[in-house]
Amino acid sequence: AFAAQDNNYENTIQLIAHRGSSGHAPENTIAAYDLGFEQKADYIEIDIQMTKDGELVSIHDTTIDRTTDGTGSVGDYTLEELRNLDAGSWFDQSFAGEKIPTFEEILDRYRGKIGILIELKSPGLYPGVEQKVANTLIERNMDKPNNHKIVVQSFNHDSVKRFHDLLPSMPVGVLVGYGQADEGKITDEHLEEYAEYADYVNPNKELLDQDTVDRIHQNELKTWPYTVVDQEWVDQLMEYGVDGIITDYPELMDFR
Numbered sequence: 001a002f003a004a005q006d007n008n009y010e011n012t013i014q015l016i017a018h019r020g021s022s023g024h025a026p027e028n029t030i031a032a033y034d035l036g037f038e039q040k041a042d043y044i045e046i047d048i049q050m051t052k053d054g055e056l057v058s059i060h061d062t063t064i065d066r067t068t069d070g071t072g073s074v075g076d077y078t079l080e081e082l083r084n085l086d087a088g089s090w091f092d093q094s095f096a097g098e099k100i101p102t103f104e105e106i107l108d109r110y111r112g113k114i115g116i117l118i119e120l121k122s123p124g125l126y127p128g129v130e131q132k133v134a135n136t137l138i139e140r141n142m143d144k145p146n147n148h149k150i151v152v153q154s155f156n157h158d159s160v161k162r163f164h165d166l167l168p169s170m171p172v173g174v175l176v177g178y179g180q181a182d183e184g185k186i187t188d189e190h191l192e193e194y195a196e197y198a199d200y201v202n203p204n205k206e207l208l209d210q211d212t213v214d215r216i217h218q219n220e221l222k223t224w225p226y227t228v229v230d231q232e233w234v235d236q237l238m239e240y241g242v243d244g245i246i247t248d249y250p251e252l253m254d255f256r
């Protein structure tokens with residue numbers, strides 16, 4: 001049963017379960033999110049895309065091939081078609097029957113219980129996705145920053161800006177991989193630009209060093225690096241003083 005519980009670690013380093021507790025359960029399913037909650041994560045990270053009929057669903061790849069028993073592009077299927085797929089068996093037979101979750105289902109299940117880090121995945125493929133995400137939050141009165149722990153992030157920084165313009169009071173983050181960095185470096189120019197609209201810089205952990213974390217903080221930004229799967233990286237990032245860690249294995253932070 002899913003018991004109400006408040007995993008409250010506001011004053012400590014934040015634990016973000018990447019696609020749910022995806023080291024132990026099929027990513028971006030209710031099974032993985034529930035496990036992240038049980039493992040006392042502060043946030044679950046969810047990847048959001050849009051169906052052919054304009055519904056928001058959680059899946060990482062832009063195709064359904066890797067994580068379901070179907071084949072083809074997410075955006076070529078209706079919600080009903082996607083809901084008939086098995087999103088669990090690829091990981092382990094014990095998860096057979098897990099479905100691709102809808103964004104609404106995730107909000108309704110976890111609101112007030114655990115934070116939700118929403119990634120707009122490949123938003124260039126889904127015109128209007130920022131408005132749909134905003135509307136879905138507004139309908140639930142979840143667009144008040146101090147009311148619910150909701151953060152919206154994307155590798156597509158124009159999309160982050162669009163979302164920020166729609167709901168300026170909600171926290172947003174820029175995801176930074178090697179594709180967004182300048183020859184492996186997050187520069188001061190980048191940080192000054194991000195600071196104009198964003199609250200978080202969430203980079204590939206390999207892009208961080210002490211100086212970069214310090215410069216992020218000097219720009220009054222927070223940083224939640226991804227994706228950590230071992231204790232050495234947890235220790236290293238803690239030493240740098242990051243604000244949160246995005247991990248497939250929440251138990252790596254059981255010391256909190």
Ligand code: G3P
Pocket residue numbers: 018045047060119175202226227246
């Ligand atoms: O939240 C950061 C991380 O999820 C970004 O990479 O590919 O796992 O969505 P990816």
Ligand code: CA
Pocket residue numbers: 045046047119
């Ligand atoms: Ca993601």
